Amino acid sequence: xxxxxxxxxxxxxxxxxxxxNRWKWMIVALLGCWGMxxxxxxxxxxxPENRIYDPDHQIxxxxxxxxxxxxxxxxQNAGIDMLVAxxxxxxxxxxxxxxxxxxxQWGYHGGHALVLFVPGMGGGPWIEVGGMIRxxxxxxxxxxxxQNAINRARMEISTDESILRAVESLGDDxxxxxxxxxxxxxxxxxxxQPQAPIRYRNPVIVGLxxxxxxxxxxxxxxxxxxxxxxxxxxxxxxSWRRFKLMTPKKFPSISWKPRFGAPHAAxxxxxxxxxxxxxxx
Amino acid sequence: xxxxxxxxxxxVAACLLTAGASVSCEKSAPAAKQEEKPAAELPLxxxxxxxxxxxxxxxxxxWSYQVTVENPYDTRIEKSLKGSFVRTRTYxxxxxxxxxxxxxxxxxxxxKGAKTQREYVDIQPxxxxxxxxxxxxxxxxxxxxxxxxxxxxFFRAGLDAGDTLPFAVFNQDKDVxxxxxxxxxxxxxxxAGTFKTVRLQxxxxxxxxxxxxxxxxxxxxxxxxxxxxxxxxxxxxxxETDELVSSTPGKNA
Numbered sequence: 001x002x003x004x005x006x007x008x009x010x011x012x013x014x015x016x017x018x019x020x021n022r023w024k025w026m027i028v029a030l031l032g033c034w035g036m037x038x039x040x041x042x043x044x045x046x047x048p049e050n051r052i053y054d055p056d057h058q059i060x061x062x063x064x065x066x067x068x069x070x071x072x073x074x075x076q077n078a079g080i081d082m083l084v085a086x087x088x089x090x091x092x093x094x095x096x097x098x099x100x101x102x103x104x105q106w107g108y109h110g111g112h113a114l115v116l117f118v119p120g121m122g123g124g125p126w127i128e129v130g131g132m133i134r135x136x137x138x139x140x141x142x143x144x145x146x147q148n149a150i151n152r153a154r155m156e157i158s159t160d161e162s163i164l165r166a167v168e169s170l171g172d173d174x175x176x177x178x179x180x181x182x183x184x185x186x187x188x189x190x191x192x193q194p195q196a197p198i199r200y201r202n203p204v205i206v207g208l209x210x211x212x213x214x215x216x217x218x219x220x221x222x223x224x225x226x227x228x229x230x231x232x233x234x235x236x237x238x239s240w241r242r243f244k245l246m247t248p249k250k251f252p253s254i255s256w257k258p259r260f261g262a263p264h265a266a267x268x269x270x271x272x273x274x275x276x277x278x279x280x281x
Numbered sequence: 282x283x284x285x286x287x288x289x290x291x292x293v294a295a296c297l298l299t300a301g302a303s304v305s306c307e308k309s310a311p312a313a314k315q316e317e318k319p320a321a322e323l324p325l326x327x328x329x330x331x332x333x334x335x336x337x338x339x340x341x342x343x344w345s346y347q348v349t350v351e352n353p354y355d356t357r358i359e360k361s362l363k364g365s366f367v368r369t370r371t372y373x374x375x376x377x378x379x380x381x382x383x384x385x386x387x388x389x390x391x392x393k394g395a396k397t398q399r400e401y402v403d404i405q406p407x408x409x410x411x412x413x414x415x416x417x418x419x420x421x422x423x424x425x426x427x428x429x430x431x432x433x434x435f436f437r438a439g440l441d442a443g444d445t446l447p448f449a450v451f452n453q454d455k456d457v458x459x460x461x462x463x464x465x466x467x468x469x470x471x472x473a474g475t476f477k478t479v480r481l482q483x484x485x486x487x488x489x490x491x492x493x494x495x496x497x498x499x500x501x502x503x504x505x506x507x508x509x510x511x512x513x514x515x516x517x518x519x520x521e522t523d524e525l526v527s528s529t530p531g532k533n534a
Contacts, residue, residue, distance in 0.1 A: 157354055
């Protein structure tokens with residue numbers, strides 16, 4: 001029996017082992033990278049009890065209580081589940097991505113917002129809003145709200161105050177604009193510029209303004225826009241040239257006309273004496 | 282070829298329907314206008330009815346506040362500076378602010394070591410309007426009198442999240458303005474107790490000095506809590522928090 005049937009394990013060895021030998025370094029490298037990435041990504045533990053995730057205790061005890069009371073009040077009065085995460089190191093992860101991961105993991109589906117602080121890292125805080133809020137408040141207004149909160153946080157000197165003011169600003173704006181959205185009224189943006197404090201902005205205009213503020217997006221759209229215009233101009237030029245070639249051409253003594261039924265399904269021109277010069281007369 | 286006429290017929294029908302609807306709306310509009318009543322006679326919503334009267338007080342009514350003042354960054358000591366004191370606000374009744382001005386409700390604001398200030402407001406059953414203010418010296422002399430030609434609404438019955446109150450410019454100076462928006466309703470606990478409040482936010486500019494003021498107003502009770510922040514060049518230079526400690530009703534004369 002054994003002799004008749006082929007030895008499958010031996011076959012496997014003969015077929016897979018050379019492949020493994022060939023790719024083993026690649027596999028080892030990939031596994032190593034995967035392991036390193038798994039180690040590098042900050043772990044997302046269970047949802048923090050008081051809505052503040054601060055494993056390294058970077059917020060003072062007194063401010064922690066005040067922020068926690070604010071977060072609880074926002075949830076109690078407006079149904080918005082707002083959380084704060086303070087991490088000392090993002091371990092190579094993009095902060096906005098990390099904020100989204102925290103928000104997805106901890107936030108209630110009804111409507112949530114997460115404010116991520118990384119003390120010592122520029123460009124923050126990073127804010128992620130999700131759940132029902134996204135369907136209630138238009139995206140341009142939401143972008144304005146998060147930018148307001150970021151600006152308010154950056155106005156403060158200490159991390160404690162930055163966190164508190166960002167939470168206040170975000171909570172107030174979400175409640176105010178949520179109230180306006182529920183009534184179907186246009187968002188009322190209040191600016192602190194003298195002489196023009198209120199602007200009833202069209203969401204599309206708000207979006208465009210936001211785009212102008214974010215120069216990277218603007219640059220991408222600008223390059224795309226230039227390419228599209230270039231493409232259109234070239235297309236028009238090409239069409240114009242074709243049109244020009246199809247129409248009768250006038251030379252001092254001959255004119256060209258397209259002839260139907262030309263071979264190779266191409267436009268072939270014949271010429272005929274149309275304009276006679278004085279000398280030919 | 283067949284679909285085009287059908288589409289065009291649908292389009293024509295839609296246009297006719299729209300035109301008809303707009304005509305019918307225009308026709309019904311004057312009828313609605315005839316039934317329009319002055320704002321004061323309009324029926325109040327349930328929320329507004331619950332809020333009214335917004336403030337029913339007698340002369341002598343006094344509110345005491347615990348005030349915390351903070352300078353986020355004092356350049357002299359290179360860190361934040363904090364202080365705390367008690368401020369009282371007493372209702373004096375209707376007074377005459379000065380020649381040519383109508384009788385107006387007046388509050389006297391006092392704090393130890395500070396000038397006494399009088400706030401002029403119009404208290405109506407459904408609305409409180411700011412009218413002006415004046416400083417009162419120790420000898421009774423008045424200074425820094427401010428009177429708003431257009432009164433500014435401070436609170437109105439029935440306000441809810443998303444509302445804004447009319448924008449106000451002071452003394453026709455476009456660099457001095459205030460605007461108020463409503464954040465929502467919430468229960469607030471302070472040393473004086475827990476109150477059902479409306480959270481409002483006032484933004485303003487006094488030249489290059491910005492003002493952000495959040496206040497919690499409990500209809501029928503008064504201001505429960507206030508947070509004021511003054512900013513220069515988008516940096517906070519002064520922060521003040523007032524919390525109601527006690528509210529003592531006035532007595533009939």
